[in-house]
Amino acid sequence: MRYKCVILDRDGVINHDSDSYIKSLEEWSPICGSISAIAELCKLGLTVCVATNQSAVARGLMTEESLLRIHEHLKTLVKDAGGCIKEIHYCPHHPQDNCTCRKPNSGMLENICTNLHFHPSEVLFVGDNHSDYECAKRFGCDFALVLTGKGARVEKLIDKNVSRFLNLQALVTSLRDQGIKDPALDSR
Ligand SMILES: O=P(O)(O)OC[C@@H](O)[C@H]1O[C@@H](OP(=O)(O)O)[C@@H](O)[C@@H](O)[C@@H]1O
Ligand SMILES: [Mg+2]
Ligand SMILES: [Zn+2]
Numbered sequence: 001m002r003y004k005c006v007i008l009d010r011d012g013v014i015n016h017d018s019d020s021y022i023k024s025l026e027e028w029s030p031i032c033g034s035i036s037a038i039a040e041l042c043k044l045g046l047t048v049c050v051a052t053n054q055s056a057v058a059r060g061l062m063t064e065e066s067l068l069r070i071h072e073h074l075k076t077l078v079k080d081a082g083g084c085i086k087e088i089h090y091c092p093h094h095p096q097d098n099c100t101c102r103k104p105n106s107g108m109l110e111n112i113c114t115n116l117h118f119h120p121s122e123v124l125f126v127g128d129n130h131s132d133y134e135c136a137k138r139f140g141c142d143f144a145l146v147l148t149g150k151g152a153r154v155e156k157l158i159d160k161n162v163s164r165f166l167n168l169q170a171l172v173t174s175l176r177d178q179g180i181k182d183p184a185l186d187s188r
Contacts (some may be wrong), residue, residue, distance in 0.1 A: 003142075003175075004122040006041050007109060010052035010088075012128035012149015014038070014074065021056040028070050030077065031148050033169035036102060039083030040172050050074075050088040051108035053131070060095035078126055087112055103127075104134035109141065126171060130154045133162065138145070144171055 011017040014034045018177040022028050041048050052070075056062040071088045078085050089108040091101040101107035113123060128149035128188050136143035145164040151171065155164060165171040 002179075003112070003124045004047060005047040005049065005116065005118045005124075007051050007078075007112060007123060007141075008038070009103075009125075009127035009129070009132045010050050010090075012151065013126055013146050014050070017128070017149040019080045021061055022070070023062040024058055024066050025069050025073055028073070029078035030074075031167060033167060035081050037169040037172040038078050038085065039081035040176065042078075044172075044176060046088050046175075048078075048083065049086050049116070050090075051103070051112065051125070051135075052088070053103050054090045054092045055094055055102070057092035057101070058097065064092060064148075065091070087115060088142045092122065101135035103129075104138060108138040109135065114151040118152045123133045124175075127151075130155070130157050133158050140152050146186050151154060 008014055011022055015028050015030050018027065038048055054067055057064055057067060057126065067090065075085050083105060089112055090104070091099060091108060093099040093102055093103065102147050108126065113120065120140040124144060125132065125136040125141050126144045126146060128146050128151040131144065143162055145162055146167055147160055147164060148167045155180065165174065
């Protein structure tokens with residue numbers, strides 16, 4: 001088994017994204033198949049975590065309490081589907097804060113792997129944006145692009161050798177069928 005941990009970007013991978021941010025639980029809706037796909041990753045023996053930029057907090061568009069409410073709901077949905085999200089890390093800062101956790105900086109991935117004792121070579125990071133791809137490169141782990149969220153918009157900016165999938169469910173199906181080796185290239 002190639003990977004031990006899959007880290008997921010949130011907006012545009014697990015749930016629908018919005019150019020005006022996902023500011024409340026009422027605005028949050030899972031992408032079709034994403035919750036069951038996360039549960040399937042767990043059933044394949046993988047540890048699943050989330051790493052998400054949430055600058056809406058620093059911008060005063062959302063409270064940290066509302067963000068945590070979304071994450072508790074997400075964890076409950078995955079638990080009810082038979083899976084478990086081990087850790088959800090978020091960056092609440094503004095781009096101008098120059099923090100170490102905001103993607104493409106790799107601070108969130110580093111913290112997850114320090115906490116759970118994973119090496120970058122054991123991790124697959126899944127995202128929909130160029131900042132996710134750059135984050136994985138800086139951290140030194142594999143990356144897979146999904147074409148939901150902003151994925152289709154940024155696809156041409158991302159190295160053609162990077163695996164890409166229509167959505168999270170398609171990626172999980174590929175991991176399952178490949179025995180969790182490197183995902184098949186371009187499984188659209
Ligand atoms: O995809 P993840 O990391 O889970 O979350 C992204 C969101 O925090 C928001 O990130 C913003 O970028 P800025 O933070 O304004 O640069 C915009 O891209 C929004 O459309 C998006 O909803
Ligand atoms: Mg995203
Ligand atoms: Zn941060």
